[in-house]
Amino acid sequence: QVQLVESGGGLVQAGDSLRLSCAASGRTFSSYAMGWFRQAPGKEREFVAAISWSTRNTYYASSVKGRFTISRDNVKKTVYLQMNSLKPEDTAVYYCAADVTGSYYLSSSYNYWGQGTQVTVSS
Numbered sequence: 001q002v003q004l005v006e007s008g009g010g011l012v013q014a015g016d017s018l019r020l021s022c023a024a025s026g027r028t029f030s031s032y033a034m035g036w037f038r039q040a041p042g043k044e045r046e047f048v049a050a051i052s053w054s055t056r057n058t059y060y061a062s063s064v065k066g067r068f069t070i071s072r073d074n075v076k077k078t079v080y081l082q083m084n085s086l087k088p089e090d091t092a093v094y095y096c097a098a099d100v101t102g103s104y105y106l107s108s109s110y111n112y113w114g115q116g117t118q119v120t121v122s123s
Contacts, residue, residue: 009117022096
């Protein structure tokens with residue numbers, strides 16, 4: 001069993017940066033691929049970024065590539081999402097997810113989810 005707790009969300013202005021953190025419990029964190037998804041009001045949950053257990057492979061949605069960076073610290077059992085050059089369209093609840101069985105890009109592939117953290121970007 002894995003529990004995930006996100007933090008770091010908030011209200012920022014367009015062009016600002018935020019770093020989200022996702023702290024995980026459980027002894028097998030280092031063996032899990034991890035992902036970030038987001039959900040804006042009235043929209044479906046969408047893929048943002050993912051990272052393999054070894055950190056060798058990262059994956060990004062085209063809408064955030066070049067602005068967001070996913071990373072992980074297996075000692076601290078934490079995955080991060082560094083978000084730069086934020087835009088109003090990045091406003092959403094951001095969710096951390098763990099343990100992929102299938103495509104990194106599909107929410108249905110992940111077995112564990114956090115409760116989410118709100119990110120609001122004002123224009």
